[in-house]
Amino acid sequence: MTSTTDHAVPPKRRRDRAAREREILDAAERIFGERGYQGTSMDEIAAEVGVSKPLIYQYYGSKDGLFLACLSRLRAQLLDAVSEAVLAAPDAEEAMKAGFVEWFSFLDDHPRAWSVLVDEGMLAAGPAAQAADEVRADFVELIATMVRLNLPAGHAFTEDEIQIVAQSISGATERLAIWRTKHPAPPSPTQTATTLMTFLWQGLNTLRA
Amino acid sequence: MTSTTDHAVPPKRRRDRAAREREILDAAERIFGERGYQGTSMDEIAAEVGVSKPLIYQYYGSKDGLFLACLSRLRAQLLDAVSEAVLAAPDAEEAMKAGFVEWFSFLDDHPRAWSVLVDEGMLAAGPAAQAADEVRADFVELIATMVRLNLPAGHAFTEDEIQIVAQSISGATERLAIWRTKHPAPPSPTQTATTLMTFLWQGLNTLRA
DNA sequence: CCGAGTAACTTACTGGGAGTAACTTGACTC
């Protein structure tokens, strides 16, 4: 008598591809976030999902591919949050500040996301590098747009000059995010954003006053 | 007759520890610079030096340890070059600009060094992470010193605020260095430094004028 | 010149993890 174990534990049913991909991505995001890229093995992720390793390879191609997929999704969420804050602001100055506040807040509220983002340097070499750059480029473009809006109509700035400014700001925010996580008692997102904003807006020279 | 093969090809003589360590470090720097951290195997470095792998482990402990040693030496050279430029300048503004010019120039002239520096994110996790941070911290400290010198004597800035500014500038320069390597025709070190300097000094707001 | 001691160095291995070839199982269609 096939002792139908009570109310039928659904014993690992098959799911369609999209659902499994999401499941795998969720698990990967969590584990990468906890242990970092190097510290995570594909077997571990497979075990977590309750699936075998080759399935993950079938869907994501490689460890880099899976990591990149996590990275892209997280970056997109972050970009959405920041964009929303920026668009809701009344003027350029407020927009930039709101963007910074949201950036630091989001990272405070999503520590796992954060770890994945930090590890993206891992992809510096290899074929995934270019894809990783493109993901990051969205952010620089948002900043560049804000910078352009802040310049007078007939300004004399070249595209390279605008890029230099936008890249600088992007690099600054990323470094500050890292700094805050190592700081025993980091300044609040608002405070950090305010100081950064003042500095970027006024410049070093006028800070003397 | 021990046929002294002509003018004695020294057939792999032993060397004292310090000399071997330097030899290993040089080879490691070159290969890490060419293939990146992940793409380099310890066997490869060992073969390059003409020595067996365990010797490298005896001297440097681990792959991370060896990489960190390369990183430290390169960072020290870079810091020296930049410090010298900064100290030779007549005032704070010139000092900062000279520092930026030297930073970008050095990285242009030492592409291998550069690749290693980019890959330092590789150490984000693991026990080497803290050591890597300390190496980088020297740079931030140099910048922080310049920032402090530029502020009036009885200023009202907290240490955290100064750190925010210094970290931002450091992050900006690193990101710009990466940007320049991907740029098909990057602006010259002087040009990049000038634009960055103007932006940092005047601030976004005054750029409008 | 010779043995003892030591530092430089090697051979030969383990373990773990990325990636893959080849096969099986379940669900749906006609």
Add this chain to the structure above:
DNA sequence: GAGTCAAGTTACTCCCAGTAAGTTACTCGG
């Protein structure tokens, strides 16, 4: 219920970081 195709698995290979245990060259006191 036979055919078919996607979902999924077992059972490997290879590569590479790291190590245990031994061997060889140099040095220094006698």
